[in-house]
Amino acid sequence: MDRRKFMAGCISLPLLAQAGEANAQAGLSKIIFPFAAGAGGDTLCRLLAQEMAPVLQRTLVVENRTGGDGLIGIKAVKGASPDGSMVLVTTGPTMYLLPMVETIPSFDTGKDFVPVSLLARFEFALVINPAVDATDLKSFVAWLKAHPDKTSFGVPSNGTIPHFMGSKLEKDLGIPLTRVPYRGSAPILNDIIGGHISFGITTLADALPQHRAKGVKIIAVASAERSPFAPDVPTLKESGIDLVADAWYGMWLPAGNPPDFASKLGAAASAALAKPEVKEKLTGIGLIPVGSTSEGLTKELAANIALWQPIVKATGYKIEN
DSSP states (O other), X not given: OOHHHHHHHHHHHHHHHHHHHHHHHHXXXXXXXXXXXXXXXXXXXXXXXXXXXXXXXXXXXXXEXXXXXXXXXXXXHHTSOSSSSXXXXXXXXHHHXXXXXXXXXXXXXXXXXXXXXXXXXXXXXXXXXXXXXXXXXXXHHHHHHHOTTOOEEEESSTTSHHHHHHHHHHHHHTOOOEEEEOSSHHHHHHHHHTXXXXXEEEXXXXXXXXXXXXXXXXXXXXXXXXXXXXXXXXXXXXXXXXXXXXXXXXXXXXXXXXXXXXXXXXXXXXXXXXXXXXXXXXXXXXXXXXXXXXXXXXXXXXXXXXXXXXXXXXXXXXXXX
């Protein structure tokens, strides 16, 4: 290479970097949500797309890339160009549990993604049939001990927070429990109402309508404090189980995106979540708007890894891939 070409290449490097950053700021077009349309997380994505588009001066489109318990969408964003054209919104558990349970992890959250913002929290609930002679967790545990043939419980899927909550409950209560995986909360609630299983662990938002209609009974929530959606229901910690298992949605970009763009994106998301009309819509479907910096999301992720890694490891549960 002659000297003039070498010098021209050196001069062009910072210009290419600036162009990459400009493309990142102008190129955002898709919010990838790795679960089906219609659920709370999908509504969250669509509200954010609507509110953030004018701020970012870009049309945002929500795309549902389902499958593999979230893996299809996550891997699509992992492999995307770091130009801001794709952003991932998914549950926290998919980003820390999947790498724990896969025999060969498909992704490394810390290396493959740039954290943007914590978005919204949601809560889990312990739900029983109202016909069961129990009013709280203590009396329900006594009922389970008296009925060892009725210790089956439902979870929305294997490898999820409710799955591992059940494992923790089994250990802490000293009662053998039989986990029954379902596809979502609705069939769990139906089988509790029908008396086919004694209890289930579902999202609080899914269980609340049936709880209010007296179809099921929520006896505990897994959040750090009593839920604003069910202030009369005690937490697991109040009930003697040392476990806080609330979950949340977060936003990530593929690795390589400029930090400045991630900060701009996070600020736009947090500003949207702070709007009264957005808060009202989200709380109406059982989500608690949060918003954070990228550092806040990183801290939340680290805390959840520290909490769940020993619990998951103790179960020995793995997904072959």
